Amino acid sequence: xxxxxxxxxxxxxxxxxxxxxxxxxxxxxxxxxxxxxxxxxxxxxxxxxxxxxxxxxxxxxxxxxxxxxxxxxxxxxxxxxxxxxxxxxxxxxxxxxxxxxxxxxxxxxxxxxxxxxxxxxxxxxxxxxxxxxxxxxxxxxxxxxxxxxxxxxxxxxxxxxxxxxxxxxxxxxxxxxxxxxxxxxxx
Numbered sequence: 001x002x003x004x005x006x007x008x009x010x011x012x013x014x015x016x017x018x019x020x021x022x023x024x025x026x027x028x029x030x031x032x033x034x035x036x037x038x039x040x041x042x043x044x045x046x047x048x049x050x051x052x053x054x055x056x057x058x059x060x061x062x063x064x065x066x067x068x069x070x071x072x073x074x075x076x077x078x079x080x081x082x083x084x085x086x087x088x089x090x091x092x093x094x095x096x097x098x099x100x101x102x103x104x105x106x107x108x109x110x111x112x113x114x115x116x117x118x119x120x121x122x123x124x125x126x127x128x129x130x131x132x133x134x135x136x137x138x139x140x141x142x143x144x145x146x147x148x149x150x151x152x153x154x155x156x157x158x159x160x161x162x163x164x165x166x167x168x169x170x171x172x173x174x175x176x177x178x179x180x181x182x183x184x185x186x187x
Contacts, residue, residue: 001030011037011187013180018042019139021166028171040173041180043142045165053159060084063137063161071134076149082106094131118145124152137161
């Protein structure tokens with residue numbers, strides 16, 4: 001809020017990650033309080049294609065109900081919500097993250113895998129095959145660059161648990177870059 005005031009920001013186009021719900025809610029609330037125009041841009045969510053085996057789940061904690069006790073699980077969800085998967089303890093859980101870990105894995109049976117995107121479909125197929133991945137768990141972040149893991153899962157016949165997006169707030173949202181730019185142009 002201080003930055004918006006000091007920098008004389010007159011409107012906010014929020015293009016944060018679809019799962020950055022705290023940041024988005026806070027920013028929308030500040031804009032409402034200051035009577036600043038606010039628009040959230042959300043890239044379109046991924047849609048299942050022919051051959052995909054996706055199950056949508058509401059929360060990370062729901063994954064365990066869909067995963068066998070002896071499964072190898074690949075988490076493409078990032079580390080910020082890793083604790084929510086604690087009920088997967090005992091399974092072989094691999095969490096890929098961009099930066100080297102700064103702490104131990106938070107539950108038994110888990111490990112970190114460091115990797116910096118982008119990853120090609122061939123890279124993902126090779127990795128999932130090498131690791132013996134049985135289930136892929138991802139957030140429905142959308143976007144072309146990170147879809148490669150979903151294409152690899154389809155090619156390998158790996159089921160995907162797709163964590164649903166957080167509910168939308170009561171502010172304006174667009175899913176198209178041109179619509180976001182038109183909003184800015186109209187200000």
